[in-house]
Amino acid sequence: MAKKILIVDDDIDTLKLVGMMLEQKGYEILATSNGKKALEIADAKLPDLILLDVMMPEMDGYEVSRRLRANPETEPIPIIMFTAKSQVDDKIEGLEAGADAYLTKPTQPRELFAQVKAILKRAPKRAAVVQAPVVAPPTGKVFGVLAAKGGIGVSTLALNLAVSLHDKTEESTILSDYRPGQGTLSLDLGLRNPSGMLKLLENNKVISQKDVKGNLLPHASGIKTLLASHEPEDAKYTEEADKFLAITKHLRYLASYIILDLGSSFSPLISTVIDQCDRVILCMEPTPNNVQQTRLLFDALVKAGVGMGLITNVLINRMRTSVQLNLEQVEDIFGHPVSTVFTPVPEMAYQAARANIPLIHQSPSSLTSRQFEKLASVLA
Ligand SMILES: Nc1ncnc2c1ncn2[C@@H]1O[C@H](COP(=O)(O)OP(=O)(O)OP(=O)(O)O)[C@@H](O)[C@H]1O
Ligand SMILES: [Mg+2]
Numbered sequence: 001m002a003k004k005i006l007i008v009d010d011d012i013d014t015l016k017l018v019g020m021m022l023e024q025k026g027y028e029i030l031a032t033s034n035g036k037k038a039l040e041i042a043d044a045k046l047p048d049l050i051l052l053d054v055m056m057p058e059m060d061g062y063e064v065s066r067r068l069r070a071n072p073e074t075e076p077i078p079i080i081m082f083t084a085k086s087q088v089d090d091k092i093e094g095l096e097a098g099a100d101a102y103l104t105k106p107t108q109p110r111e112l113f114a115q116v117k118a119i120l121k122r123a124p125k126r127a128a129v130v131q132a133p134v135v136a137p138p139t140g141k142v143f144g145v146l147a148a149k150g151g152i153g154v155s156t157l158a159l160n161l162a163v164s165l166h167d168k169t170e171e172s173t174i175l176s177d178y179r180p181g182q183g184t185l186s187l188d189l190g191l192r193n194p195s196g197m198l199k200l201l202e203n204n205k206v207i208s209q210k211d212v213k214g215n216l217l218p219h220a221s222g223i224k225t226l227l228a229s230h231e232p233e234d235a236k237y238t239e240e241a242d243k244f245l246a247i248t249k250h251l252r253y254l255a256s257y258i259i260l261d262l263g264s265s266f267s268p269l270i271s272t273v274i275d276q277c278d279r280v281i282l283c284m285e286p287t288p289n290n291v292q293q294t295r296l297l298f299d300a301l302v303k304a305g306v307g308m309g310l311i312t313n314v315l316i317n318r319m320r321t322s323v324q325l326n327l328e329q330v331e332d333i334f335g336h337p338v339s340t341v342f343t344p345v346p347e348m349a350y351q352a353a354r355a356n357i358p359l360i361h362q363s364p365s366s367l368t369s370r371q372f373e374k375l376a377s378v379l380a
Contacts, residue, residue, distance in 0.1 A: 002028040003120055004045065008038040008064065009053040009082065014105070018051065018082075021109055022116065035059030039067055039242070042074045049120055051103075054083035054094065062097040069098035069206040070246040078119045082107070098206065138252035140174075143259050143379060144277035146301075148293040150264040152285045153316040153342070155184050156349060156359065157372070158261035161281070163221045163358045164376035171256035174216065176226040178244055178273065179263045181235030183228030189219055190356030194227040200247060201237040212250040221358055224255065241272035248276045257380075266297060271304050279379060281312045284334070286324040291333045298336060313337065314375070317344045340375050343367050 005022055009015045010033045019029045030047055032038050035056050042050060050068070054061035061081055068074040081099040083090070091102050101115055145158040159175060166173040177185045180201060186194045196215035200207050216224040226247070228234070237243075251258045260277070262270050274280065280301060284294040294313075302308055315330055315338050331338055345359070345368045352362040360369040 002026055003049065004028045004030060004047040005049045005051060005116070006030040006032070006038065006041055006045070006047040007051045007082075008032055008035065008056070008061070009051075010034070010056040011053070014053070018112070021112065025113060027116075035061070035064040038064055039071075039074075042068055042077060043071060046073065047077060048123060049116060050077055050079045051082045051116075052079055052099070054081055054090070062093055065094070065097040065099055066204070066206055067242050070242065072209075072246070072249050078123045080115055080119060138249075140252040140255050140258050141278045141379075142248065142252060142276055143257065143279050143281060144262045144274060145260065145281045145283065146262040146266075146270070146297070147264045147283040148297040149290060152264075152283055152290070153318055154263060154283050155188065155261050157281065157283060157314070157316065157342075158259050159185060159188060160358050160360045160369075160372040161376055161379070162223050162257070162259040164360055164372045165257045165259070165380055166221070166223050167360075168373065168376055169256070169380050172254075173223045173257040173259065174226060174251055174255040175219075175223050175259045175261070176247075176251065177228045177261035177263070178269060179228045179261065180237035180240075181229060181232050182263065183230045185225070185261060186227045187230060188353050188356065189225070189227075189358075191217065191219070191225065191227060194225070194229060196226050197247075198229050198234060198237075200226075201234075201240055201243055207243060207246045207250070209250040209253055212247055213254055216254070221361060226251070238267060238269050241269045244269055245272050245276070248273050252276070266300055274301065275305050277306070277310070279310050279312060280306055281314060281375075283314050283316055284330070285316055285318065286326070286330055288325065288333060291325065291330050295334050295336075298334075308336075311336075312339050312375075312378075314340045314342065316342045318346065318349075320344050320346075339378070340371055342371050 005027045007018055015031050019031050023029050030041055036059055052061045065079055078100045080101045081094040082103050084105040145154050147154045162173050162175040177183050196217055199215055216226055218224050284290050348363045352359040360372050
């Protein structure tokens with residue numbers, strides 16, 4: 001079978017010329033002039049080799065290379081940096097960003113062919129070494145908890161679900177909130193200024209499985225955590241969707257259950273990681289507007305490729321009031337069945353948060369705790 005080569009260069013003439021030369025040599029060519037697109041193609045088509053230009057608008061070759069290396073799927077693909085730069089420092093930066101070889105433009109066709117051939121010849125050996133720990137299928141199941149608006153109990157559910165799954169199965173469980181700058185789980189658990197997630201995000205290095213493992217923080221309840229900071233300025237890391245994708249892929253290897261508090265916006269971050277979820281738990285409250293909003297979010301999830309059968313809809317009552325919808329009315333507006341209804345326990349929820357103890361440990365005999373356990377049983 002012909003080897004697949006992805007060429008990435010913002011200069012269309014180079015793209016065409018190099019593409020044609022390699023095509024004539026019998027290689028199958030994929031091409032793009034955009035770094036972001038290159039990441040998508042690499043992840044979807046897994047080429048045997050990537051020829052990567054350095055100077056590109058939007059995302060330069062160094063960044064593309066770093067991100068390719070951060071994704072376990074694309075991590076083993078050999079990269080030849082293909083650039084007009086010839087300074088030693090630039091070469092070093094390229095190699096540090098993960099390139100395997102360097103070609104200086106303008107390149108002689110013979111040199112290009114020789115490099116491509118040599119790298120492809122060595123590639124299977126390298127891939128075997130690098131892939132060894134990665135090819136074993138991950139054993140962890142990822143459950144993402146999400147809502148269409150804030151403040152309706154997503155974090156409370158994510159936390160209690162994680163603890164309940166761990167209690168029930170005695171399997172390793174990780175709880176993480178993908179809400180940089182808005183993390184509240186650390187406050188609920190009494191973990192001051194958690195730095196694990198921040199360390200992974202602020203570092204410009206490729207995030208390895210070892211890095212993720214080294215930044216997990218155990219909690220007294222028995223679960224491990226990787227929590228977002230609550231410093232407002234850290235919200236800037238919401239833009240680092242690829243890093244969150246890499247973290248999610250690594251987490252799958254580090255525990256049996258991974259519970260993600262995905263918050264309340266269908267941001268690019270969330271749409272990037274959502275297809276890593278084995279199940280999405282969609283939370284809503286019994287008000288007409290929120291149910292309608294949640295219906296739209298359900299449709300958006302399906303449009304993003306989440307199977308309808310993989311979405312578990314739950315209704316969270318936080319207040320004791322007669323002026324809200326009942327289950328039948330909710331299902332009528334929502335258009336899908338709701339699997340669990342949580343009863344309001346404002347005092348217990350408050351006490352649990354004050355004592356930094358998950359509700360199911362603080363009030364194990366309450367109806368709400370049993371509802372968390374029931375949902376955990378269904379998911380396990
Ligand atoms: N079943 C419940 N009954 C009463 N109060 C609850 C219940 N579940 C959660 N709460 C309370 O509701 C408030 C919001 O919960 P939580 O922080 O889990 O929501 P969230 O959707 O994660 O909010 P945010 O968008 O701010 O992250 C908290 O004070 C929590 O203690
Ligand atoms: Mg929250």
